[in-house]
Amino acid sequence: MSAFQQAQAPARAIDPDSDVEEEALVNDYKEQVQYEEDDAESTQLSLAAQTDDIQSRLAAAAQPLDYSAGLEVKFSSYDSYCSLFHFILNSEGPVDLEPPSYYWAWDVIDEFIYQFNSFSSYRARIARQGNNEEEITMLRENPNTWGCYSVLNVLYSLIQKSQITEQLAAMKRNEDPAAVAGEYGSKNLYKMLGYFSIIGLLRVHTLLGDFSLALKTLDDIELNKKAMFARVMAAHFTTYYYVGFSYMMMRRYADAIRMFSHILVYVSRTKNFQKNAQYDSITKKNDQMYALIAICVAFQPTRLDDTIHTALREKYGDQLLKLQRGGPEALPIYEELFRTACPKFISPVPPNFDEPEANIDPIEHHLSVFMDEVKTNMFNPTIKSYLRLYTTMDLKKLAGFLEVKPEELRGWLMVNKQRTKQLRWTDGGLLEGELVNVSDLDYALQGDLIHISEAKVGRKLVDWYLRNLSRTYA
Amino acid sequence: MNGEDPQERPDFIRAIISGLERYNPEAAGTLEAYLTQQCEEKFCDCNANRALLKLYQLNPDRIKDEVITNILVKAMTQFPSPQFDLSLHLLSPSQSNPGPNSSSELTEAVSKLRALNAQLEGAEYARFWATLDSDDLYADLTTDIAGFEDMIRVRIAQLVGQSYREIQFAVLESWLGLNNAEATTQFITETCGWKVEGDLVQIPKNAENEARKAEIREDVNVDMFARVIKRSWEESA
Numbered sequence: 001m002s003a004f005q006q007a008q009a010p011a012r013a014i015d016p017d018s019d020v021e022e023e024a025l026v027n028d029y030k031e032q033v034q035y036e037e038d039d040a041e042s043t044q045l046s047l048a049a050q051t052d053d054i055q056s057r058l059a060a061a062a063q064p065l066d067y068s069a070g071l072e073v074k075f076s077s078y079d080s081y082c083s084l085f086h087f088i089l090n091s092e093g094p095v096d097l098e099p100p101s102y103y104w105a106w107d108v109i110d111e112f113i114y115q116f117n118s119f120s121s122y123r124a125r126i127a128r129q130g131n132n133e134e135e136i137t138m139l140r141e142n143p144n145t146w147g148c149y150s151v152l153n154v155l156y157s158l159i160q161k162s163q164i165t166e167q168l169a170a171m172k173r174n175e176d177p178a179a180v181a182g183e184y185g186s187k188n189l190y191k192m193l194g195y196f197s198i199i200g201l202l203r204v205h206t207l208l209g210d211f212s213l214a215l216k217t218l219d220d221i222e223l224n225k226k227a228m229f230a231r232v233m234a235a236h237f238t239t240y241y242y243v244g245f246s247y248m249m250m251r252r253y254a255d256a257i258r259m260f261s262h263i264l265v266y267v268s269r270t271k272n273f274q275k276n277a278q279y280d281s282i283t284k285k286n287d288q289m290y291a292l293i294a295i296c297v298a299f300q301p302t303r304l305d306d307t308i309h310t311a312l313r314e315k316y317g318d319q320l321l322k323l324q325r326g327g328p329e330a331l332p333i334y335e336e337l338f339r340t341a342c343p344k345f346i347s348p349v350p351p352n353f354d355e356p357e358a359n360i361d362p363i364e365h366h367l368s369v370f371m372d373e374v375k376t377n378m379f380n381p382t383i384k385s386y387l388r389l390y391t392t393m394d395l396k397k398l399a400g401f402l403e404v405k406p407e408e409l410r411g412w413l414m415v416n417k418q419r420t421k422q423l424r425w426t427d428g429g430l431l432e433g434e435l436v437n438v439s440d441l442d443y444a445l446q447g448d449l450i451h452i453s454e455a456k457v458g459r460k461l462v463d464w465y466l467r468n469l470s471r472t473y474a
Numbered sequence: 475m476n477g478e479d480p481q482e483r484p485d486f487i488r489a490i491i492s493g494l495e496r497y498n499p500e501a502a503g504t505l506e507a508y509l510t511q512q513c514e515e516k517f518c519d520c521n522a523n524r525a526l527l528k529l530y531q532l533n534p535d536r537i538k539d540e541v542i543t544n545i546l547v548k549a550m551t552q553f554p555s556p557q558f559d560l561s562l563h564l565l566s567p568s569q570s571n572p573g574p575n576s577s578s579e580l581t582e583a584v585s586k587l588r589a590l591n592a593q594l595e596g597a598e599y600a601r602f603w604a605t606l607d608s609d610d611l612y613a614d615l616t617t618d619i620a621g622f623e624d625m626i627r628v629r630i631a632q633l634v635g636q637s638y639r640e641i642q643f644a645v646l647e648s649w650l651g652l653n654n655a656e657a658t659t660q661f662i663t664e665t666c667g668w669k670v671e672g673d674l675v676q677i678p679k680n681a682e683n684e685a686r687k688a689e690i691r692e693d694v695n696v697d698m699f700a701r702v703i704k705r706s707w708e709e710s711a
Contacts, residue, residue: 148532149497149532152497156494208528208531208564209563209564210524210528210563210564211560211563212521212524212560213524213528249556249559249560249563250475250556250560251556347566347567348531348532349531349532349534349566352568358568359567359568360567360568361567362567364567365563365565365566365567365570366563368570369559369562369563369570370559372559372588372591372592372595373556373559373595375592375596376592376595376596407600407645410597410645411596411597411598411599412597413637414597414633414634414637415554415595415596415597417636417637418554418597418633418636419554423475442685442686443685444637444638444639444682444683444684444685445637445638445639445640445641446638446639446640447640447641447642447674448642451685452685453685453686453687454687455687455689456687456689457689458689458691458692459692460692461692462692462694462698466698466699466702469702470702
């Protein structure tokens with residue numbers, strides 16, 4: 001705020017009745033409502049007129065766009081982001097500004113990506129409906145507004161300018177990040193923007209369906225409570241959602257469950273301190289993550305934390321039961337849960353306005369690929385439930401119980417056996433992992449004879465003991 | 475993950491996919507040439523191939539249909555793994571889902587390959603070979619990939635070795651798709667090193683096909699109790 005006041009003061013001193021202030025207001029207003037094909041030059045001009053109230057523009061960039069905002073507002077919002085990032089990235093030397101708050105940088109990046117996401121979805125919807133000629137013309141004429149390359153460009157530029165990767169690497173080595181931060185990265189503004197841009201990239205890559213690249217971008221960030229994002233609840237939450245989702249799409253269900261459990265337990269423990277608007281927005285994502293956990297647990301039966309298990313049964317009890325039973329009846333449940341819980345996938349290029357029917361919603365695309373894997377695995381629960389009952393079993397006899405051909409059952413047994421091995425993270429980057437056996441049920445075939453062994457799970461007492469111990473203290 | 479980061483990957487490819495160069499449309503040519511090398515030299519770098527698909531995703535004007543199908547076929551040889559699906563996710567929705575009036579050659583090829591991949595993932599190996607033979611289009615799609623059938627066959631044998639101690643010759647023959655007993659016997663004894671005894675094939679013991687009993691115990695260490703101990707210390711103090 002002080003910068004704002006200092007800048008205002010001399011203007012008043014020169015001529016209190018000048019039109020300068022009014023002019024600035026007009027410019028500001030113009031930028032909000034007027035759509036114009038800003039070239040770089042006019043952006044620069046309006047920028048110069050407004051440097052005095054840069055603080056209010058910083059604040060504005062973190063503000064959510066009105067839900068019912070029209071296309072013109074979306075265009076001009078894009079322009080103001082461009083000019084703001086242009087100012088931050090391309091001024092001579094680092095801009096001397098303090099972010100308005102510790103969560104400001106997150107809010108800006110979050111809102112920037114949110115608007116990119118909803119703009120892309122909106123554009124695709126207009127193309128699919130194909131009846132709003134006016135907006136179609138406008139979108140057709142401006143293919144680069146909210147373009148994927150420019151969004152990626154902003155995020156990568158912020159990361160590079162702030163040397164945040166180098167800083168994080170230094171922190172990992174227990175060295176002083178300031179030594180490698182450079183001219184820009186030593187400023188809070190750049191450091192924070194750079195940091196949250198990494199999380200922004202995680203999100204953009206997931207939205208585009210590039211799940212392994214999404215996880216790869218987090219290589220330098222250690223997921224723990226000391227991480228910088230953990231200070232901003234929304235950032236903490238978002239990060240785990242996208243990481244968990246990407247793991248799920250890479251068939252790493254154990255890791256996905258670990259991510260979702262971590263954050264859901266955290267939320268349930270902090271629920272009482274967070275009765276504000278931020279918490280409301282979290283509630284929806286919270287439910288989505290329970291839906292995703294249900295899917296993951298169906299793929300890979302896992303003992304969940306008690307709090308999560310109870311909440312999961314409350315929210316999705318019926319669905320979970322059907323998923324765990326497997327078979328064709330479970331397929332619509334998978335679809336339903338995936339649809340409610342997946343990110344709003346987008347396509348990075350403008351849609352085909354000439355053939356409305358040719359534009360398939362990216363959600364349908366990713367869902368259908370995901371369902372291929374679901375279908376491959378849909379008989380695993382059946383197989384397991386039977387095998388658990390025996391130590392040896394004849395394949396033809398089992399095929400008789402299940403009313404399928406022996407050849408079919410041989411396939412199911414192979415699939416189930418293959419899926420018990422999964423990559424699981426132990427150390428290092430998120431994509432690292434060891435191939436481990438994640439099932440307590442193992443079997444091998446000798447001709448048509450199935451030899452089955454079930455791992456005995458000893459009782460887990462530490463958790464129980466600790467919980468009761470803390471209760472006696474309370 | 476199989477075929478994710480092969481040793482064969484040269485440094486200049488590593489530089490492209492780990493830096494910003496992966497967004498440069500001009501890099502597509504290099505990655506395409508690298509794909510050709512993978513097809514000829516029988517190794518697979520799905521990570522680099524996805525970088526190429528990503529470039530296509532961002533620059534649809536650069537798309538080459540046969541490159542996309544070659545990437546998919548290469549990814550398919552890594553079964554069972556998410557590689558094929560991860561590649562599919564990067565295609566545009568209209569390329570992989572045949573719409574009412576968008577049946578381009580690419581769409582048709584992709585949906586054929588998806589069906590084929592589903593059979594490999596679903597361990598329906600006999601059906602896989604039958605499908606492969608059922609349409610000349612498959613021969614066209616796999617022609618660039620040197621040793622495609624052999625790679626699939628070796629992979630199937632590996633997977634059988636992980637599940638079976640002993641398997642009927644007839645079953646294995648249908649899964650290997652060699653269509654003749656002599657060639658099958660040769661493959662089993664020479665490539666796999668297994669023994670054929672009458673109508674059974676003996677597979678030596680390995681870590682996977684034993685189905686050993688195991689007990690999972692809880693590891694308890696002092697750290698888990700650190701907070702409780704600390705608290706009791708503080709309260710008594």
